[in-house]
Amino acid sequence: MTTSTAIARLNAADPDFAHHLDHLLSWESVSDDSVNQRVLDIIKAVRERGDAALVDFTRQFDGLDVKSMSDLILPRERLELALTRITAPQREALEVAAARVRSYHEKQKQDSWSYTEADGTVLGQKVTPLDRAGLYVPGGKASYPSSVLMNAIPAKVAGVTEVVMVVPTPRGEINELVLAAACIAGVDRVFTIGGAQAVAALAYGTESVPKVDKVVGPGNIYVATAKRHVFGQVGIDMIAGPSEILVVCDGQTDPDWIAMDLFSQAEHDEDAQAILVSPDAAFLDKVAASINKLLPTMDRAEIIAKSINGRGALILVRDMEQAIEVANRIAPEHLELSVADPQAWLPSIRHAGAIFMGRHTSEALGDYCAGPNHVLPTSGTARFSSPLGVYDFQKRSSIIFCSPQGASELGKTASVLARGESLSAHARSAEYRIVKGE
Ligand SMILES: NC(=O)c1ccc[n+]([C@@H]2O[C@H](COP(=O)([O-])OP(=O)(O)OC[C@H]3O[C@@H](n4cnc5c(N)ncnc54)[C@H](O)[C@@H]3O)[C@@H](O)[C@H]2O)c1
Ligand SMILES: N[C@H](CO)Cc1c[nH]c[nH+]1
Ligand SMILES: [Zn+2]
Helix, strand or coil, X not given: CCCCCCCEEEECCCCCHHHHHHHHHCHHHCCCHHHHHHHHHHHHHHHHHHHHHHHHHHHHHHCCCCCCHXXXXXXXXXXXXXXXXXXXXXXXXXXXHXXXXXXHHHCCCCCCEEEECCXXXXXXXXXXXXXXXXXXXXXXXXXXXXXXXXXXXXXXXXCCCEEEEECCCHHHCCCHHHHHHHHHHCCCEEECCCHHHHHHHHHHCCCCCCCCCEEECCCCHHHHHHHHHHECCEEECCCCCCCEEEEEECCCCCHHHHHHHHHHHHXXXXXXXXXXXXXXXXXXXXXXXXXXXXXXXXXXXXXXXXXXXXXXXXXXXXXXXHHHHHHHHHCCCEEEEECCCHHHHHHHCCCCCEEEECCCCCHHHHHHCCCCCCCCCCCCHHHCCCCCCXXXXXXXXXXXXXXXXXXXXXXXXHHHHHHHCCCHXXXXXXXXXXXXXX
């Protein structure tokens, strides 16, 4: 068992720094060709063999002795039973978290809108919830009741008609908190399947699993790779793969706090990434010492050690300006600004899934109950993706309702442009509506 650390040390003044940083961040080191090929094979099998493939993969990857698909379906009554099996403090914590997540997400709901032009033409946008959403809740190395809330509550706030959840139950171990969270969040159907096979089932449908319109939620490298491959067949929210944390610290926070913040994401997965950037070399040494002191006390020391040794780093920068440059280059899932005046640096941050401001705001609070979503873009995709939100479960249709006068006026412009494109059917269609003599 490896539980000692040899975390990489990088210096931004090193001429090869950019190269070293690229290597550290590279997704390829996590998602190699063999993962890709395995995921493609799994998707193909689920498309061809439906439920039978799901049963086989669940036996193979989750170590479950299942005979048929009916063993992998949980009725709503089972979710209600779970609510009675958890402790009162657990139920209260789930309800507090759910209420906070709901009130934050209610602010994100978009409504239809329109405006009327002088000639009576109405233009607008109709906002519609998805008919059916598929939520991936991870469950391989840990159970995530919090991810149930983070996935399902925005879907429900958006008004999605049917919310289908998939969650693996390795070795048949069902987590009552996960099911209780599904009950509280109003999930409609639950299948105990996971990995690439669950994503494929939601995307293509099987005899038992309904095909959904969009697959959302985080997962390991197999899940993230499968989501990339099914995009287009269904919508996806983003690539939310192995967890990441980037802490920018001015050197004045307790080094034990920072070490534990790094561990908090490293403990998710060997592939998770935890990085500290600071202009204070002595502080980096103190955090390295805290890492070595605290690691043996951790329940998940082995996973943390692999993550920290394989993908972690302590980065020395010239000053805080350079620290922020590095943060923008990394575009992390979670960015902790563990500094005296985080507000002063916020305007310079351009790319991060979520920004945790100040020494007291540990990332863990955002994972559970602050209110914002914890399903966030990873592996640099915060450059173009956003946190999971109500908007992921809503889509928009444009509305154009021309008055006769509006159609006549617009027809003239459309005719000129259509003829410029040599599309005469377009031109004549518009021209029919031009009022004669105008
Ligand atoms: N970005 C976010 O918002 C967020 C939130 C929570 C968790 N996470 C991340 O989600 C991930 C959860 O990973 P996990 O493994 O615990 O659960 P998971 O549910 O994502 O993956 C478990 C499944 O992976 C599949 N699998 C495992 N080994 C396989 C193999 N060798 N070949 C094919 N398939 C295989 C199995 O089907 C198994 O059911 C972690 O990386 C964690 O950091 C991210
Ligand atoms: N940090 C994860 C997102 O990367 C979310 C989570 C759930 N539970 C604990 N943490
Ligand atoms: Zn976490």
